Amino acid sequence: MDIRISGQLEGAKTAKGLAVIIDVFRAFTVECFLAEEGVAKIIPMGNTDECLELRAKHPDYYLVGERKGIKLPDFDSGNSPSFLTTSVELKGRTIVHNTSAGTQGIMYASKSASEVLGASLVNADAVARYIKMRNPDVVTLVCMGLNGTEESAEDTLCAKYIKAKLLGEELNIHKEIADLKNTAGSKFFDKARRSAFPEPDFFMCLVPDIFNFVLKANTSIYPFEMEKIEVPR
Numbered sequence: 001m002d003i004r005i006s007g008q009l010e011g012a013k014t015a016k017g018l019a020v021i022i023d024v025f026r027a028f029t030v031e032c033f034l035a036e037e038g039v040a041k042i043i044p045m046g047n048t049d050e051c052l053e054l055r056a057k058h059p060d061y062y063l064v065g066e067r068k069g070i071k072l073p074d075f076d077s078g079n080s081p082s083f084l085t086t087s088v089e090l091k092g093r094t095i096v097h098n099t100s101a102g103t104q105g106i107m108y109a110s111k112s113a114s115e116v117l118g119a120s121l122v123n124a125d126a127v128a129r130y131i132k133m134r135n136p137d138v139v140t141l142v143c144m145g146l147n148g149t150e151e152s153a154e155d156t157l158c159a160k161y162i163k164a165k166l167l168g169e170e171l172n173i174h175k176e177i178a179d180l181k182n183t184a185g186s187k188f189f190d191k192a193r194r195s196a197f198p199e200p201d202f203f204m205c206l207v208p209d210i211f212n213f214v215l216k217a218n219t220s221i222y223p224f225e226m227e228k229i230e231v232p233r
Contacts, residue, residue, distance in 0.1 A: 001131075002138045003166055005159050008101075009148040012108035017138025019113035020127060020162065024154040025184065026079050027102025027144075028120040029205040030064065031215055033081045035228045038091040042226040044118070044217065045098045046107035048072060054096055054223065062090060065098035068147060069187070069196040072098065082200035096223075101144035106217050106224065109142065116217040118226060121158050121177075125209040126231045128165035133231070139166070146184070153184045154205070161208070177206050 063075040071078035109116045119127045143155035164171035188202035215226040
């Protein structure tokens with residue numbers, strides 16, 4: 001198995017084989033929690049106008065979206081897992097999801113990869129086990145980074161963690177997770193940015209392997225849908 005690690009939107013555009021789009025802060029942490037909450041569908045989108053058009057056709061759809069962490073105008077909420085799991089009831093509803101990095105990566109990778117997953121630390125082990133089960137010739141781990149344009153430590157760490165699991169190696173990531181409080185995760189502790197980056201989000205995003213499923217983009221339909229697939233241990 002050829003395991004490749006690439007970065008940001010450019011990496012998503014050229015992803016080959018089974019592509020894993022990694023966005024720890026916060027796109028695929030959000031989607032994992034939403035899937036666990038029992039939403040009916042998660043629709044990843046790259047274009048804001050298309051999201052609003054979907055909601056115009058389906059007024060019951062719930063729009064989750066951000067740019068640079070801030071809630072998009074006319075959307076129902078921003079991209080906060082703590083808000084979405086404590087402040088609104090979404091079970092059985094359809095979620096339309098549009099973010100700066102993660103959902104953009106899904107859209108780009110769908111053009112070049114044979115299969116596309118969304119991943120975060122919360123389901124990293126399930127992702128590794130799914131890849132082993134599929135046994136593709138090529139795996140591309142795409143670290144989406146900050147706004148899809150800059151490397152970010154949490155996504156790089158997640159890629160290293162998944163790769164280590166694929167190779168059967170032990171990788172203790174707890175110190176690196178703790179260090180994120182002072183680097184990429186410092187925004188969650190900045191009181192001036194608290195409305196966009198609630199502190200509980202930091203902790204929700206960094207608990208490894210709590211979900212035993214992957215989220216696979218069904219790219220045979222449009223708009224795409226993220227399918228929850230349980231992975232045998």
